[in-house]
Amino acid sequence: MRIIEILYRNFIFSRLLNLGRDYFIKKLLSTILAALLVAGALSACQTAPASSTAGDTTESVADAGDDAEGGATSDVTMTYWSMWNSTEPQAIAIQEAIDAYTAETGIQVTVQWNGRDTQQQTIQAALDSKTSIDLFDEDFQRVSTQYNKSCLSLEDMAAAVGYEDYAVAALPAAVRNWAGELIAIPSYSEHPQEAFDLIVKITSGEYDAKMAMASNGIPADIRNEEWPEMLAGVREAFNVQTGVYDWNCGMNANADLGTAFQDPAAKLFEGSLDGQGFVEAMDALY
16 A cells, blocks of 8 residues: 555545544644655755854864773764754754764864755755765755765665664665665765764664654664654554655656645645545555
């Protein structure tokens, strides 16, 4: 069953009938966005309200010269470009993971919090000019279709740590469908393994869970069993989803879907179509 249908059945129908329409509208919009814009396996994908703070730069807390856990030290410094603003929940969760990573490895990470607009306007030129970037997060469809020629394959590193044993299966499948490989590190990075290790830190275990809860997103790590309340009803189905799910319900690739979606959605919001009718309209559409 397609994941969007599961969303409609498990969230929309079950909750719409028992919730006020204003509350539902807010929940529906955030659920569709959060469920389809996942904190991705190897690129960040969630959407949250934009903060006014863009262009900030932060560094990991632990000093490179200090003894890290286990006595590890490093003279490596990495640069991370992020599409988040520094005060957003996603950025706060990422920064916590970075600080833990620095404490464990001694590796310093300088983060440029660009915000969505600035990142989209500058990342391609930065990659083309080989600006010092070891890791960047972005909409994984853009990473896969626009920036892939500038990025490394992470297949071997992912296989070495068994990444796909615990990653939501649909995420690597989606990226491969568009680009043929898992990608997120510039091809010219001087620290690809260290950057990949940081990716794993952010997208698995404790910090993946924090990211999901802070941003009402789906965890990338299937071992994280606690989901945000509004998405908990689709956890079991989503974690066994192995096919490629369509970005934005397939509407980006098929404008007719977007047009067809507007009518039942509008009727649902105005109250002339009930939850069952909306589910049936979506079944017919997809």
